[in-house]
Amino acid sequence: MKKVVLISAFSLALVASFAQSVVINSPANLAGALQYGTASGWGADLLSNVWTADAVMLMDEGADPTDGCDTVTNKQDLAGKIVLVNRGMCNFSLKALQAQDWGGIACIIVNNTPNGGVVAMGGGTYGPMVTIPAVMISYEDGQRIKAEMANGPVNISIGNIRFDHDIATNNRAGVCHAPFGAYPSSWIRKIGDFAFTPGAELTNRGNNIESGCKVTADIAFAPNGGSPTSFYNKSSDGSLVIEVDSTRSAFLEPIDLFGNVPNAQPGKGTIQYSIASDTQDESPFDNAAVSEFYLSDALLSKARLQSNLRDPFATSSYQRADGTNAEYITGFRIPYGSGCKIDSILFFMSISAPATLAGLTPEALLYGWDDADGNGGVTNSELSYLALGTMTFDAAETRSGAVVRIALEDFVTGEPGYVIPADDIRVFVGVRYSGSALPFFGFDEGMDYLCNNAVLAGAGTFTDADAPYYGITGYDPNTGVPDVDNAAFSFTSLNAGLSASLVFSGSCITVGTHQLPDDVAKLEVYPNPTTEVLNISVQLKEPSSKIIYAVMDPTGRTLYQYVENQRTTASEAKLHVDKLPAGSYLLQIMTDKGYKQRSFQVVK
DSSP: OOOOOOOTTOSSSOOOOOOOEEEEEESTTTOEEOOOEEBSSOSOOGGGOEEEEEEEEOOBSSSSTTSSOSOBSOGGGTTTSEEEEEOOSSOHHHHHHHHHHTTOSEEEEEOSSTTOOOOOBOOTTTGGGOOSOEEEEOHHHHHHHHHHHTTSOOEEEEESOOOSSOEEOOSSTTBOOOSOSEEEGGGOOSTTSSEEOOEEEEEEOSSSOEEEEEEEEEEEEEETTSOOEEEEEEEOOSOEEEOTTOEEEEEOOOEEOTTTSGGGOOEEEEEEEEEEOSSOOSSGGGSEEEEEEEEESSEEESSOBOTTSSSBOOSEEEOOTTSOOOEEEEEEEETTOTTEEEEEEEEEEEOOTTSOOTTOOOEEEEEEEOOTTOSSOOOGGGEEEEEEEEOOOOTTOOOSEEEEEEEOEETTTOOBBEEOOSSSEEEEEEEEOOSSSOOEEEEEEEEEOHHHHHHHHHHTOOOGGGSSOEEEOOBOTTTOSBOTTTSEEOOTTOOEEESEEEEEEEGGGOOOOSBOOTTTEEEEEESSSBSSEEEEEEEEEEEESOEEEEEEOTTOOEEEEEEEOSOEEEEEEEEEOTTSOSEEEEEEEEOSSOEEEEEEEEOO
16 A cells, blocks of 8 residues: 555645634633644534634433533523533434523534543534534533533633734644653563654634744653652754644654663653743743653554543544444554463444444454565555454443453464564554444544654655554455555544554563562672673573563663573573663562562762
8 A cells, every 4th residue: 555644734834824713701719721622524614704602501301411412401592602511422413403492592512521632523414404613622621611500601702803912833733742642561672662752733813924933842751659750851953943824843852662661560641731922922832732651561553542541542533424333453563572462352333312322343453564565554465364353242242332352363263362463563453343334443643643754755764554544445355454555544534543552461561560489589790899891791590581680760760771682591681781870779670470679880
């Protein structure tokens, strides 16, 4: 397949843009612009007008009386108002149509997911019938508005509202994210295993040219159960000048997690972006963006993780608009697979309520990719079946959406899981449903790969495994693999990671987490103090599939890490320390059973 790189909007060139806003006018304690998501190809054009009115909550007869999916009970309250309705249970366009039918001049849909931000809203069945503007706001903003409505009117404007000074970014396509939403922590073994280039778009939505524009990124990591520690804080040089209705991009110094996340431990990383110019911004809500990534024990995904640190996170779910099903695939490079098994695949799927998932049989598939010509573009002839699995929802299932776990069976042997034969292999994960129902599959729009893939393409290193997803509508007539040559597609403007995770087991992701006693592991370092070379001797009671050596400073920051990928009970190593400043350091070895530490000193 010729690489379908979803990067056209993220570049250093000027890009046309226009001001659209959702602004609370009163009361004063809430006044200001809000983050919002737009209707994708339906509803009124937000650039065509400004709609202003007090807000009112739509109420209906359903189990959730604020989701706008049942018969409206406060019809008389909606005329001439901006109507609030909660997300969930039915399509966005039905909610907006309900507001429109009873005289609402605009519809604000409140996200029902805390920390879920906002998303672009698909039109679905009723989209062509909606003529009023429809936007989404975050769960948190919605809660503040609802609480204030209990005290009195909340007046809101939606539409083509401009400020004199207004630059903006966003935490979706507007910034560069980590290369993965979830990644096995023990795979960070050398420089380049988890590296990326922070960067952000800055859009001038105001009435004046903005100068001195810059981007700042702060990256922190918190081990599970611990507190975050910042290890990166960089800013661009502030030289950007941005014309009105234009967008520019600023990229910062690349960052590598190797040496910055001590002890290869699971946890959560946070990338906090901020943008600024020489003048005070009059709509500062969109001057910051936050991105997250997770280091896990045994999960690999382009989507982030839910709060249970297991399930892939989905901000939205999508299906084809033509009423047909498709398979969705996403690729991965597995750098340290030897000794591991891929047990199962986790993914999110849903169906339009009031229908449920009862009786549906989704499938999960694992394909091997042998990039024979080395050009980074996958073709039918380079794909092969590795493993597959299915599951059927119980007939009594009442949920309309769920994270699905499907255990894999080896395509050749029929044995549980797929045993990875070697390091540095490439695979594609596929999820699909082939029946008469039309389910949606989940995507994490909080991991938008537009910026990341622009950086990779600029460096000439982008491959099809880096794409966030591909949709597949047909299969090779000879081999049955996805017909990536002729039947691949992507949704317009959707660059989100597919909400699907690989689940691993085995020695490739196993690192012990407790201090080993002397009768189990002996670690000697000499001479100590040393000036140039530190000799290391390791003796283990039981074999370890690998030994990870790490040198840390007194704060716990990893300065050097090396992996000996050989099953052994004994190891000898020499570490050149002549370039380290004089001081105290800690040497740590990590094995399958646990770790061992010794302090040493460098003298000059």
